[in-house]
Amino acid sequence: QQQVRQSPQSLTVWEGETAILNCSYEDSTFDYFPWYRLFPGESPALLIAIRPVSNKKEDGRFTIFFNKREKKLSLHITDSQPGDSATYFCAASPSSSFSKLVFGQGTSLSVVP
Amino acid sequence: DPKIIQKPKYLVAVTGSEKILICEQYLGHNAMYWYRQSAKKPLEFMFSYSYQKLMDNQTASSRFQPQSSKKNHLDLQITALKPDDSATYFCASSPDRGDTLYFGAGTRLSVL
Numbered sequence: 001q002q003q004v005r006q007s008p009q010s011l012t013v014w015e016g017e018t019a020i021l022n023c024s025y026e027d028s029t030f031d032y033f034p035w036y037r038l039f040p041g042e043s044p045a046l047l048i049a050i051r052p053v054s055n056k057k058e059d060g061r062f063t064i065f066f067n068k069r070e071k072k073l074s075l076h077i078t079d080s081q082p083g084d085s086a087t088y089f090c091a092a093s094p095s096s097s098f099s100k101l102v103f104g105q106g107t108s109l110s111v112v113p
Numbered sequence: 114d115p116k117i118i119q120k121p122k123y124l125v126a127v128t129g130s131e132k133i134l135i136c137e138q139y140l141g142h143n144a145m146y147w148y149r150q151s152a153k154k155p156l157e158f159m160f161s162y163s164y165q166k167l168m169d170n171q172t173a174s175s176r177f178q179p180q181s182s183k184k185n186h187l188d189l190q191i192t193a194l195k196p197d198d199s200a201t202y203f204c205a206s207s208p209d210r211g212d213t214l215y216f217g218a219g220t221r222l223s224v225l
Contacts, residue, residue, distance in 0.1 A: 034214075044156070044216045046215075089155070100161065100169055100171075102155075105153075
């Protein structure tokens with residue numbers, strides 16, 4: 001049973017558009033939600049993270065929207081660039097163990113020039 | 114320069130053999146981890162170590178044994194390899210337990 005689900009599995013957008021990546025979770029004890037980005041052949045790297053004390057976290061072109069009641073969150077990438085093409089992983093962990101992350105299956109994003 | 118070094122990058126093994134995956138971190142972190150990503154599955158937590166002591170173990174099989182000879186090393190020994198063990202194994206570290214994870218580039222293991 002997958003505790004963190006992502007959709008879509010793959011997404012293609014034109015350069016300049018907003019890419020929206022979705023994530024949902026099941027465990028109510030999850031209290032920390034990082035997004036990691038993975039370029040082929042490289043290491044997964046933390047992109048942005050949110051804790052449920054707020055329902056929005058913004059960092060440049062990347063914004064997380066969080067809905068605790070529905071156990072859903074989304075990552076919005078505005079003004080998408082070809083360099084944003086990568087696999088994006090949503091993850092979650094309880095506050096008791098922020099490092100014991102449960103990952104979603106990832107969304108493969110392609111940004112077409 | 115990569116701060117978390119995993120060796121080798123690619124590894125091919127035969128069923129029943131034993132392999133050791135190497136991980137060294139030069140970030141001065143006190144906690145280290147192993148995660149695994151099998152084909153079409155999410156990254157999956159395996160182990161966490163803090164100050165060279167095992168803290169969490171999510172791996173059911175005793176064929177997977179972490180080994181920490183130094184504070185900045187956490188190797189992964191896998192015995193009696195099976196084709197289902199084929200995956201990319203990621204090492205990670207954090208300043209302390211509960212902090213942001215930093216990942217290595219992974220070792221891609223194929224078991225034939």
